[in-house]
Amino acid sequence: RGRAPGRAREPRLPPGQGGRGQGTALMSEGVFAHWPNRITLLRFLGSLVLFALLSVVGDQLDRDLVYASLAFWLFIAAALTDWLDGKMAREMGVVSSFGRFMDSVLDKVLVIGMMIALVNGDYFAGYSLPAMMLLLCILCREFAISGLRMAAALKGETVEADTGGKVKTFVQLNAIGWLIGARMLEQGHPGVFDGDDHAWVQGVRIIGIILYVV
Numbered sequence: 001r002g003r004a005p006g007r008a009r010e011p012r013l014p015p016g017q018g019g020r021g022q023g024t025a026l027m028s029e030g031v032f033a034h035w036p037n038r039i040t041l042l043r044f045l046g047s048l049v050l051f052a053l054l055s056v057v058g059d060q061l062d063r064d065l066v067y068a069s070l071a072f073w074l075f076i077a078a079a080l081t082d083w084l085d086g087k088m089a090r091e092m093g094v095v096s097s098f099g100r101f102m103d104s105v106l107d108k109v110l111v112i113g114m115m116i117a118l119v120n121g122d123y124f125a126g127y128s129l130p131a132m133m134l135l136l137c138i139l140c141r142e143f144a145i146s147g148l149r150m151a152a153a154l155k156g157e158t159v160e161a162d163t164g165g166k167v168k169t170f171v172q173l174n175a176i177g178w179l180i181g182a183r184m185l186e187q188g189h190p191g192v193f194d195g196d197d198h199a200w201v202q203g204v205r206i207i208g209i210i211l212y213v214v
Contacts, residue, residue, distance in 0.1 A: 031098045036089035040102050043081040047110045050074045054117040065187035072177075072184045078110055079173045107169050108142055114176045115212075123179045124212075125205055134213065138172075171211055178208030 031037050050071065057067050086103060089095045115135050118124070124131040145165075182205035 031096070034089075034092065034094045036085040036092065036094060037096070037099055037102070039081050039085040039088070040099060040106060043078050043085070043110070044102075044106055046074060046078045046081075047106065047113065050078065051113050051117065054121065065184070068180075068184040068187050072180045075114065075177060075180055079177065082107060082110075082169070082173070108146075111169065111172045111176070112139065112142065115172075118176065118179055121183075123183060123205075124209060125202075127209070131212065171214055175208050175211035175214075178204055178211060182208060 032041060053067070053071055053074070057064070082103070085099070089099055115138065119128055119131050119135055122128055182201050185201050185204055
């Protein structure tokens with residue numbers, strides 16, 4: 001049977017992920033009426049606090065255990081909410097277009113913002129220039145993907161993140177976590193180990209750099 005000309009085909013979503021009607025209902029209730037979107041908002045606010053921390057006291061992270069630990073655990077919390085909000089939305093049946101859009105945007109804000117901070121803070125054992133070149137490649141890739149998604153949206157199509165994109169985000173978050181963790185471990189933890197044990201620190205930093213390159 002023919003399709004009416006000029007009418008874009010509405011993408012079909014898997015069961016439990018809702019459609020246009022459900023998304024409209026969620027919007028009428030308010031985008032922050034459900035916990036998944038609230039957690040997404042908390043991730044955004046946590047990212048701002050983390051960026052402010054790295055900007056204001058970034059030069060103290062290599063000599064103050066409190067600041068270094070705060071930056072590390074704040075990033076871990078922000079990264080975990082990336083998994084938690086999506087899981088809760090699927091289980092509660094409140095997946096919405098707003099949630100999917102903001103989740104994708106905040107992933108980029110967190111990852112790109114942190115990578116810029118790491119390059120600026122010399123977290124790459126003296127290899128800041130190669131790290132900056134890789135960061136530029138990552139930025140070009142993100143702009144290209146976002147442009148393709150916008151072009152598809154103009155045609156009424158929705159391009160969801162595939163498994164490769166999710167793995168990419170997972171590796172990037174791990175790379176950032178290992179690099180921030182190395183800076184924290186440099187300060188040592190009384191009663192656990194001495195920060196002068198450079199083998200531990202260098203091993204953690206090397207893992208982070210490898211993941212960053214990947």
